[in-house]
Each structure stands twice: as C-alpha cells, then as structure tokens.
Amino acid sequence: MLSNIFNPKSIAVIGASRTPGKVGYDILENIIQYGYEGSVYAINPNASEILGIKSYPSLLDVPGKIDLAVVVVPSKNVIEVIGQCGAKEIDSAIVITAGFRESGLEGAKLENELIKKAKESGVRFIGPNCLGVIDTHSKVNASFAAGMPAKGSIGFFSQSGALCLAILDRALPDEIGFSKFISMGNKSDISDTDIMLALAEDDNTRVILGYIEGVSDGRRFMEVASEVSRKKPLIILKSGITSSGAKAASSHTGALAGREAAFDAAFKQSGVIRAHTINELFNYALAFANQPLPRGPYVAIITNSGGPGILAADACDKSDLQLIPLHKEIVDELRTFLPPVASFYNPIDILGDSGADRYEKALNTVLKDERINGVIVLLTPTAVVDVDATAMAVAHIASLIDRPILTSFMGKKSVESGSKILMKYNVPNYSYPEEAVSTLHAMYRYKVWINRQEKTYPPLNKLKEKAVYIFDKVREERRERFTESEVHDVLNAYGFSQPKSLFARTSEEAVAAAKGIGYPVVMKIVSPHIVHKSDIGGVRTNLNSKKDVENAFFDITTHVRNIMPAAYIYGVIIQEMIRGGKEVIMGITKDPQFGHMVMFGLGGIYVEVLKDVSFRIVPLSQEDAHDLVRETKTFPLLRGVRGEAEADIEAIERALLQLSQLSIDFPQIFEADINPLLVMKRGEGAVAIDARFSIGGE
C-alpha cells in the first residue's frame, strides 16, 4: 500500500530550487544526500541542472517513468502540476506547498479544487502543507527536515510538522531508529487511517506512533485502529482544544459528553495506547519498539540505592503492576553474593558499592524467578560503579530473554555513554524511574488488550420493524421531540420493561385506568407543549384511591391551565408506581466525529453532582457494555453496600445494548435519555420510568 510514496523507483521534485535554504533546494538535497538509489529528476523551467542533477522545464519533459512527485511549487500552480502528474501517469505525490485550507477561505477553495483535480487525475497525495515523508529503509528523505533518523522500527505520522521536527531532532543524537516519518499536513487526500493501514502492513515497522488533532471520519478511524492495534502497538497523542464551548445540548447525556468523551471511548474501544504528553509518546515508543511485552503484571526492581527504588515502587503502586516478593530459593541465592544489609525482597537494593558484576549476577538471579514478567534496573552514578560495563551487562542479558527489561540510569553526565550503549542494544533507558514504570505499565495494559477475545455482538436486529412507523410519523409531522406515548412505544419495541400505563382524557377514565392498573399509581399530564412535566406541577405520585386520583386530576389540570393557559392538554397518563430498585441513567448522544455514543451512570445526584458517567461509541459489544457499567466510580453501589441485594447488572448491560441497537437502526436520533431506569434485584430486571427522545441531523 502506498508503495510509490515510501519506496519509489524514481522521484521528481517539481519546484526544485538552486537556492540553498529554499524548501525546493533542501528537499532535493535530502533526497540525494541520504543514499537514495533510484532516479531523481528536478523540475524547474529556469534551470538546466541543480545539485548535479539534470533539470527539466516540466514534468512532461522527463523521458522516463516517475513513481513519486514531490510538489513544492507555489500554491496557485499546484493544481496544474497535479494535472501533469495524471498525464504522466504518476499515481503518488507529496504536496509540500502551504497556502491551502490552513490559510483561510481562499486557500480552502483552492484545496477543494486540488482534491477534485487529484481524483480526476488518479493521483493519491500526502499533504498539502506538510514537511514531507521519510523512509529510512528505502533511504527516501523527501522532506525538508534537517537530518535523517537512524534506521529502525518506529513508524511515526503527525498532523503537526513541527512535532515531526521536534521528535526528529530529539531522536538524532541518541540514534533512535525510525522506519517511516510522515508529516500529514492538511490530510486532504491520504488520511490517518490510510497511513495506519500502510504502517500495519509494513514489515519494517514494529510500533506505530501518531499525533492527531482530530479525525475526519471517527467510525473509520475506530475500525482501522481496532484492526491495526491487534497487529502492532498503536500509540497516539491526541490534543484536544476545540472552540465548541457552546455545544447545544438539552439532554443530560449530551451535556455530560465533554469534548474528550468520544475520543476517550474510541481509543479504549479500539485498543489505542493513549500518550498524554510528548514525553510519554516518546518513552512508550522506545519500549514498544525494542522490548517484548510483559506477559503479566509482576515486576522486579533492581537498584543500587534506596530512594530511587522507593520512588519506583510508589509508581508501581499507583499502576496495575505488582512488586511481588521473590521466591525463597531466589532470595537464598541472592544472599550468597549480596552484602547482608542489602534488601532481598522487592525492590532489590544491591547497595551503593555495587559494580557491574553485582548488577549482572543480581539480574540473572532475579530472572530465574519465572513469575517475574519484567524487570526495571535502576542505577545511580556512584563513584564505584562502572556505568558502561553495567549497561553492557544489562543489555546482554536483555538480548537473551523474552521478558522486557527497562532501565533508569539516572543523572546526565556520568550516564551519557552508558545510556547510549543501552539504547544501541535496544534497552530503553529513562531519565527517571517513574518513567520506566509508567512505560512498562502501558506495555502491560496493551498485553491485556491483545489477550482479550474477539468482541461479541448479541443479535438484536429484529427490533427495528416495530418502531419504524413511529420515527416516520415524527418526521412527517416535522417534529424533533417524541411524545410520551411514542417514547413508550419505541422503548417497548426495543425490549425495555416499562410501568403499566394507560391514557385518560377525563377524571372518570383516570379512575378506571387506575383500577385496571392497581393502586398505588402515578399521574402525569400529557401536553405537546410541556416537556418538563414535574417542574410545573404536572406529576403526582403515590395515588392510593379513587379519591386521590380524582383530586389529582382536578389539581393537575387546574394548575396547568392557570400557569400555562395556552398549553393544549390531551389528558393524563396513569402509570403503575414502581417501588424499590436503584436509579441509573443511560442515554444516546451524537458526537460530530464519531456519531452516536451510549452513556451510562448512576442516576440522581451521582450524575448531577459527581458527573460520574462513562461513554462508549456505538455499536457496543457485549464486552463494551460490561466495561461501561464497571467503569463508573459508583459501580460498587450496584453490587450492593450495607448488606443490600445486588442489582440486576445484566439487565443494565442488556439495556445498553438495546440502546446501541436503537441508535444504529435510527441514525436520525439526536439525543435520548432514559432517566431513571430503575434496576431491580439480580434476576428481576429493570424498568424504564421516564425517557426523552429527539431526532435531528442526518
């Protein structure tokens, strides 16, 4: 895939320049100077030769076949050049030129024309407005970056060219190896997902690193990310500022879905390893690219000083990693060569007078404990320790075993060459112990993801038929909101239990309905003009007798007529009064990039004050529903506290899957809240007490 971008047999630089410092010069120079072995053509109507290479007036004048066009001409000429690419049957281009969408309205127009022309001409392209592309294995450096990273196995793509520069510059002195380096620019043709797929297939790439500010098609992103992350670690730094502070949301679910909820959910559901800072992105990449994954959470720490050992242990404590005590035989063996005041458990403190040999022995001994899934080696530059020899010893052992070893040789001056030795032999070295721990933790979390079985989607696809007519009716009547009885019928079609309820136009009908349902009952006003019924005194609960019902009917209707004289009153609904159970809230909202999301949380104050809710992108798998319920902090309340019975958690999971299906069947749903859903004891189900639906968009 995209092989002419990464491994072209010939490259033309359109807009090549004779002036050092100009982008058109720097790119040509980069292509030539890093050992690219294919043919290179310069295109510049005013030159006959640049950097020792023959220059042609136009692409069309080049005699041979061209695989890749690198475009650096002014923005107004780019479209013409792309047309020439088509004529010359060049199917791949990198558009370096800026001055498109990022520069305002005129630029956006130009970019749309560019997209159109490229499609017509059969040209796929990266950019515009990018730094270019580097492939260290095919030795292509079609970028104006200052330098070429070492050959390696990290594939990096970035929406920010600046971040490319910064990471490249950071990588050069330590000779950190990359397979590919892709500056995505405006992503107007080749997208993040295209690149993720290409890197997933690329044998030279072991770990995929990305920086994104947003995605254009959230669904497609998740689909591809899920596929890719099962093959290779996919580590993404996502920045989050949006100016959408004023998002209009009238539902709870919508109001609670902050700008990061969709990305958080999408990353979780598709196995993306999320880096939260550039430093983390970098730290993770080093370990994932160079060390095997830990098979479990058990970690040993070897250190020549107490303080850093404790700091590392603290960091483990805050993660899912566990410092288990070593087996007795291992401890006994350690005792044979460590001083008696060493610390033999975990962290293993081999003391400040350790040399390389003691490190080597200790590490070999600790690794004999087969339960240990990974080791972190800490070193403080004491006067006695030979840092380089220790680095060599650790690196040698690491190369022989299939468990991850990370190091933190602390300091700067004294550990510089040791750190380089470690890096050279694929052992990532971190400035501080906490970084090594958090990286190993990310590796363990990824291993857990990999080990999970396939997702299961219970069949729920026969439900739609019974609800289609309702959605049709709402659309025909050009409404956005559903009436109470429409909501009732939709929920019914999707298998939600609801209180028995009957509609009544008169006091007499209300009494008859109550009798039919059985006391006690709830009465609610029905009016197309009233949304928040209880706020205006339109709801009465706990009606226990004929008299109660008659009084309530009179009170409600009189009251509503008084305060909203213009409201048309259809009548009331008489509803079975459900007692007991725990209030939860669930809902559907729509994210502009990812589409429908399902929300879950405990109802009432938990959602209102603590905002303790969680989201998953639709469609939800059985496993997503399982995780979603358990992710809220208040989950233990459903398990039962103070001797209460456990709530019917399975019923909640079923309900979440039903909501997910509903939003798939009816993409026009804008928002939905079921609030509250009363969850009964285990095995006794859940009842949707109140709900609101609206459509819009699509």
Place this chain on the structure above:
Amino acid sequence: MLSNIFNPKSIAVIGASRTPGKVGYDILENIIQYGYEGSVYAINPNASEILGIKSYPSLLDVPGKIDLAVVVVPSKNVIEVIGQCGAKEIDSAIVITAGFRESGLEGAKLENELIKKAKESGVRFIGPNCLGVIDTHSKVNASFAAGMPAKGSIGFFSQSGALCLAILDRALPDEIGFSKFISMGNKSDISDTDIMLALAEDDNTRVILGYIEGVSDGRRFMEVASEVSRKKPLIILKSGITSSGAKAASSHTGALAGREAAFDAAFKQSGVIRAHTINELFNYALAFANQPLPRGPYVAIITNSGGPGILAADACDKSDLQLIPLHKEIVDELRTFLPPVASFYNPIDILGDSGADRYEKALNTVLKDERINGVIVLLTPTAVVDVDATAMAVAHIASLIDRPILTSFMGKKSVESGSKILMKYNVPNYSYPEEAVSTLHAMYRYKVWINRQEKTYPPLNKLKEKAVYIFDKVREERRERFTESEVHDVLNAYGFSQPKSLFARTSEEAVAAAKGIGYPVVMKIVSPHIVHKSDIGGVRTNLNSKKDVENAFFDITTHVRNIMPAAYIYGVIIQEMIRGGKEVIMGITKDPQFGHMVMFGLGGIYVEVLKDVSFRIVPLSQEDAHDLVRETKTFPLLRGVRGEAEADIEAIERALLQLSQLSIDFPQIFEADINPLLVMKRGEGAVAIDARFSIGGE
C-alpha cells in the same frame, strides 16, 4: 545557624586516606580541589602527609582551632572521634561513615551511643551514613560526590544520598546552580527541620528543595515548613511506601486515613509545594530559583507551530492557569508585523517561518498587555529559526521584566546550545511544553498560598473543664471505649447539638421519657457489652405513641436477651427523632508521625463507597476548616442541588473546629467518629446523632 557546617574556617578529615578511590581520600581531595580557602587538616595515624597536606595521628594533635570535623573512620571508631571533637571544642561534624541504624540491630545500638556521646560532647552532626555536604558559596565540598555544582541559589537536602548523586550529575552539564547540597543520611541529630531553617536564613538560597521518605516529628515539621514556606518556596518530593498494610483501625476515620493522608494534609497546611516525580522536583526548582512568581493565572503562549501550542493550551486547560485573549490593541499591533495567517489570540502562533526577530517583537508586544501574568515561549527547530539568537532575545526580555517567562525549545540536537543560553540567563527551558505549563502552574499555586492571610484560630479553649472528669473516669476504669452517655456528655461540653434524650430502665420510664421529649422518638438499647447496637436489633426508630414505645421496649429487651444472654442490659435511651438534614461524617484519628487529624466527608454511601473524605492535621485553623469542607467532591450536595436549600456549612466548620479542640485538650483520644452529624438548613445548625470515642496510646 549551622554556620560551622556550611562556612567553617577550618576542617579536619578524620579517617583521611592516601588511597585514591577510598572515601577518605575523595573527600579530602574534594575539599582541597574546589577552592576552599580555610585550613584543612588530615587525621590518619599511619600517614604524615596526604595530598600535600600534613596529617596528624589524632584530632587532639592538631595545633589550631577546628570548626568542622568530617568523620570517615570505621563505624566502631566514630564514637571515640566524636568524644575527641568534644575535647577539642569542635561543635560541628559530618559523619560520613555507614554501618549504623541502616545495617540492623547492632548498628542501631551503635547509633544510639553516637547520639548520646554527641550530646555529652556538645557536637551537632549531620549523618551518619551520608554523602556529605557541599556549599558552593563558601566553596566547601565535604562530600565524596564526583563533581561540584555551579554556584547558584537552589538549596537541596535529601534523605537519599543516591538522589543527591543523580541530581548533581544531572545538573553538572547544564551548569545548574546550587547554593547548598546536603545529604542527610540517617538524620540522627541534625534533622530536616534544622536544615530547612538554616536554608531559610541563608541569603544565598532562593528556593529550598528536599527529598524525604519520612519525618520523625510531624508537628515540628509542619511548624517549620509553614514558617519557611512563607519566606521561600519549599519544594519536596516525598516517597511513600510503608509496610503498615495491617494498621489496626476500628473507626471509619482511621480506616479511611490511608498512608498518604497525613502527608497530603500536612503539605497543604504548611504551604509545601509537592513534587510527584524527580523530574517535577527538578523542573520546579529551575523556575522557582530563576524566575519571579506570576501575580495571577493569566498566561500567554507564543509558538512557531500549531501542534505544540495546542498541547500547551490543553495542559493549561487542566490547570488553574487561563489563556485569555489579548487586548484588541495588542492584537492590532501584532497584525502589523505577523503574517496574516498567524494566530493572533492565544496561543499566539507566529508560524514556522519565524526568525529570532519575530519572536522578539511578538514577546515584547504580548508583554504590553499588562493583564498577562506570565508567558511560555515554545520553539520547534525549523530550518529558518536561529535558535541561539532567539534564546538570547527571550533571555534579554526576561531579564527586564518582573513576570515569569518559561520556555520549551523542543528537540535535542538543534536546541542544545540555545537551551544552555536560556539556562545561563536564568530562563528555565523544558524539553516539552507540558512541563513548562505544569511548572508555571506550581508557581501560581504557590503565589496563591503566599497571598493568603494569616491563619485564624477561634478561641475554644474553655471547653475542656467540663469534660475532664469523663476522661478521668474512663481512664480510672481502664476502659478504651466511652459509653453512650459519656460520649453524649463530651459532645455536649464541646458545644455539639444533640437530640434530646433520656435514660429509662423500665417500659414505664420509657413511656414517660417519650412523653417528655415528644413523639416521634427513637429507642436504643444501653449495655456495656453492645457496641454495634443496630446490628443486633437494638435500635427502633419512628416510635409514635405510648403503645409503640411499650412494644419496642419489650421487643428490644427480649430480642437482645435471646441472642446475647450474657449481655448486661442497663435499660434504653429514648431520643428525640430528628428529621431532615444531610448526613455528614467527621472524626478524629491519630497518625504515627503527625498525631491527630480531623476527617470530613458526606455520610452514608459517599464515605463508604466513594471514600470521598479529606483530612487536616490538628490544630485546624478557621481556613483549614473552610478548605476541608470544600475539598470533598460531594461538597456541591451541601450547597444544595435540585432546588434544595443550602445546608448549614458554617455549622459544619464550627463542628470541625470543636473536634480539633477536643483532640488538643485530650491527647489520649485514639479515634472518634461522629456519624452521622445531621446538618440542617443554613442558619439552623447541625445535630450529632451518633458518635463513638476511644482512647489509647499516649
């Protein structure tokens, strides 16, 4: 203070060695080679001269006066040497020698003897088991560290010698300046607080940095830290592993006070800036030592690339810092020299083709907006930018203004010399934008602390008298637990409202009591053998009539006799039944290092499931009580949600102060819970419904 440690006129090294690589040699060499100008004496019975310095057989043979003794003799000889110090009227020593408390029981004994001998001899000392002490201003390097940090204003003390080495090694290549470097070792005489006070008084020290694993006297630590942190920033990295998993706690308060609760509270109450990783410790130190504090939260970001700008803005968003849009005049001025597609608001993106001059102009212009309290300058190493010139320009501007400027010149190779320029001119440069933001945030938080008024302690010291007899009685009877009526009387003495209640031995007395109090009432069994009354059916609520009371009395007593035949039943308590109000929990627990702490949280499931509680060390100031209540996540529930009235938050604060006073007056209190305290509407107070007290310890 400790002037002979840091600025001695003469130093003797006892245990000086002729063998390079031995500690006794390295220290002597360090003292000599870094320009110390006082007299130096070597003490070694087997040498006449070491490193060109005359060596004496014993301290007592030295002719002149000695200010500081540096002790490197084997541990068994240290005590004798300290005795000689006394004889020679040397009042200060650094004991480098290891083999004391850290090495086991024998060593601990030896250390106790050392402490005793030093006291007798009038010698104050640092160590034992330490790396030594460095003072860059008096040019004393009485340590065996490899190197001497540059002269500067960071004072660093550390319980871990290894961390000293790592930080020193990290500081050397960047020439980061320190005033003093103190390896504390076992802290058996001179303590963290002694050093904090010395550094607070030291004119060469602008910021105090510490690493601690624990403190011996928590109270004293807080007292000193509060005093010091008002003068200078006090930044501490505290590691937390303890092996006290099995802490015995029978109260809620005790069980909820995790191992970090006391330190968290102590740091907050005394203005300590807590670093969470070594990296943070270092990052904070650079900025606090070299830049002024921001006077407010308003920050501007200047960047030559979008991605890093967004990442920095994201980080601001997660902190208390605010990116405000610049004034219109400022934006207009920026427009005069920035390209039209630049971003003029905040972050200000001056684009990838910026040179040093554009950075300079932009920074100068932004600073004209007087509302901006601090600026973060980001730079990506593009081909166009002259990194060193930009560094010079930024450093020059920073030197002229009294607002903080931090930078993140990203990358490594291309920014190395620029970064050195920035550091040299006191502008801290960070590898990643997020680090610059979190550091500026720490500076802002410290400024907020500094600006707070003095703490106020409302007078509550007359309450004790009324409760003394109760505590005396419990002690005399050798009990740990208080009876219900004793708890009642203590709470009463300390001003807590409680439900009206009367003791009744018979059914008739109970009926009379209920009549006196007024229906409805609550009935509780009273027995010295029953602690958890409701668990065994010993509590009845909502008794509305004579008949209810008679039935309840019969039921309770029969029931308790059946299931606990051996329990002695005194009778029952009839209690006013309080309705309404919100349940909160508060309590007292005892931390081994800091003593009594007061806890607060919302009652019921909030405390049981969410563990949403907070702590403060006693004594609480008015401000502590204020913060403590507001620190819990559930605090908005007290403010009132869903149109509820606000709870009487002042009553809660009063109650917390009363509890604080109680624990001061009676240090023998081991644990106390008031659970629940029912808080009424604003102005209507709070009622302690149930409580438990126990004494022990002291």
